[in-house]
Amino acid sequence: LPLFRFTVMRSFSTSHSSVDSDEIKKFQLLAHKWWDEEGEYAALHSMNDIRVPFIRDTLLSMRSNYHLGNPLSGIKILDVGCGGGLLSEPLGRLGASVTGIDPVEDNIRTADQHKSFDPVLAKRIQYKSSSLEEIVEESMETFDVIVASEVVEHVADLEMFIKCCSQVLKPEGSLFITTINKTQLSYVLGIVVAEKIMGIVPEGTHEWEKFVPPEELECLLESNGFSVKTVSGMLYNPLWGSWSWTESTSLNYAVHAVKSGAQAQSHATDTQQHSATAGTAG
Numbered sequence: 001l002p003l004f005r006f007t008v009m010r011s012f013s014t015s016h017s018s019v020d021s022d023e024i025k026k027f028q029l030l031a032h033k034w035w036d037e038e039g040e041y042a043a044l045h046s047m048n049d050i051r052v053p054f055i056r057d058t059l060l061s062m063r064s065n066y067h068l069g070n071p072l073s074g075i076k077i078l079d080v081g082c083g084g085g086l087l088s089e090p091l092g093r094l095g096a097s098v099t100g101i102d103p104v105e106d107n108i109r110t111a112d113q114h115k116s117f118d119p120v121l122a123k124r125i126q127y128k129s130s131s132l133e134e135i136v137e138e139s140m141e142t143f144d145v146i147v148a149s150e151v152v153e154h155v156a157d158l159e160m161f162i163k164c165c166s167q168v169l170k171p172e173g174s175l176f177i178t179t180i181n182k183t184q185l186s187y188v189l190g191i192v193v194a195e196k197i198m199g200i201v202p203e204g205t206h207e208w209e210k211f212v213p214p215e216e217l218e219c220l221l222e223s224n225g226f227s228v229k230t231v232s233g234m235l236y237n238p239l240w241g242s243w244s245w246t247e248s249t250s251l252n253y254a255v256h257a258v259k260s261g262a263q264a265q266s267h268a269t270d271t272q273q274h275s276a277t278a279g280t281a282g
Contacts, residue, residue: 136168
């Protein structure tokens with residue numbers, strides 16, 4: 001019987017996963033190239049110039065006091081789909097305690113090896129080869145912040161992914177997402193030009209069908225207990241290799257959402273129970 005239960009649990013957890021096995025194969029081949037600033041991940045390296053200040057400044061605006069040298073000290077961050085640690089490391093340098101997870105084991109090996117060169121980071125960052133679903137049980141309401149940068153366009157089940165984010169975040173915790181809109185422009189520039197013509201990212205990195213419109217993402221977040229605070233457009237200039245903020249969200253965009261507090265959650269649960277009771281009474 002225990003073996004039967006284990007098999008059932010195994011099959012449930014593997015079949016109901018937000019991890020896409022085809023995506024894993026793609027990233028496996030590039031795992032050793034994360035820290036080549038001129039290579040396949042050059043655009044992600046330069047994205048740090050705007051995504052790190054966005055995360056830092058948003059979090060500092062929500063705190064009354066902080067240490068100038070380590071402004072994010074005392075903040076527990078989960079970096080989902082951390083790759084080789086390109087975003088985990090600068091967040092660790094700002095003083096945060098960072099857990100980076102990625103389903104590709106070779107990515108985690110690369111990230112671990114790179115952080116080992118810096119004794120400060122070695123203490124502040126821990127990496128784990130894991131999907132988000134796999135850490136939910138051990139990490140319920142553990143993190144102050146979740147960062148999912150350039151990840152949601154690769155997951156197999158976006159709603160499950162958002163639900164899991166909510167489960168591991170503390171009440172009033174922050175979720176930061178950067179991703180690509182699903183527009184004709186994003187197909188032309190994000191796939192045809194970026195992948196097939198200019199080679200800014202490796203061919204086959206993205207599937208246009210999995211791009212997420214901001215309206216859809218906002219709707220999913222709101223229906224899973226988040227309040228969306230910011231949606232900002234991002235623009236990459238391939239000639240300069242640099243990113244900037246823009247009003248248009250037709251290509252890349254960033255979202256900051258906050259999980260509702262404990263009171264709001266209990267009120268929502270009460271309302272659901274009340275409507276369920278009313279339903280049975282009818």
